[in-house]
Amino acid sequence: MLQMWQNSLIDDAHAHYPDPSDQLVTNAIRAWFRPHCDAVRGKQNWQDLLCDTGSTRDGLRVFESLMSEWVRTAGRQLDVRCRCSQKLAGDEVSLLQAIACFQTHDALAANKLLRTCFAATCIDRLSSIAHGFAMTLTDTGVIVRHRTRHATYFH
Numbered sequence: 001m002l003q004m005w006q007n008s009l010i011d012d013a014h015a016h017y018p019d020p021s022d023q024l025v026t027n028a029i030r031a032w033f034r035p036h037c038d039a040v041r042g043k044q045n046w047q048d049l050l051c052d053t054g055s056t057r058d059g060l061r062v063f064e065s066l067m068s069e070w071v072r073t074a075g076r077q078l079d080v081r082c083r084c085s086q087k088l089a090g091d092e093v094s095l096l097q098a099i100a101c102f103q104t105h106d107a108l109a110a111n112k113l114l115r116t117c118f119a120a121t122c123i124d125r126l127s128s129i130a131h132g133f134a135m136t137l138t139d140t141g142v143i144v145r146h147r148t149r150h151a152t153y154f155h
Contacts, residue, residue, distance in 0.1 A: 021144050022088075022096055024053065025137070029092060030083040032067045037083040059136040066129045070095065073118050073126045091117070095130070100144040102134035 030037070031046035047060055055063075071078065079089040088096070094117050101110035110130065114123045137144065 019145065021137075021142050024049065024142060025096060025099065025144060026088060026092055027083065028063065029067070029080060029095070030085075032064070033078075033080045034083055053137075053142050054140040055136060059133075059140070062129065062132045062136050066126075066133045069126045069129050073122045075119075075122075096144055097146070098130055099134045099137065100146045102131045103138050103144060104146065107131065 028046045028049045031044070031049060035045060046063070050060055050063060074091075079091040081087065081089045081092065094113060098110045098113050101107070101113065107127070111123065111127050114127055114130070118126065134144070
């Protein structure tokens, strides 16, 4: 029961705001989805954000593949905030938690989480690419921790 609780998405008003690793990954995701929103983060694009962490060209390709596969697998508009937003969206939280599971080699929990968000028959490729990106982040020293994250949702 404890394992299930740790890997679930908890919509808790007391959840902490993004830590530096969460913020870095979230900024890269938002920059990929909304490259022209410069209000807060200047003109830095997702490639620059990831290169600043030491990511290689292969790491950038894995991230771009992950984003493309995430969009394709979802088959719907993903809940990703503008780069100006301080809060995390539900889909952003799901991806962060899946990355955290992959970084701790808990592929079972990551796949279970992805299956709650997407059709089970569609997640194999997404899971494989997300695992690759999680390992790329690990190689650069960016560790996304298992933790409660506050998710805000559009109504």
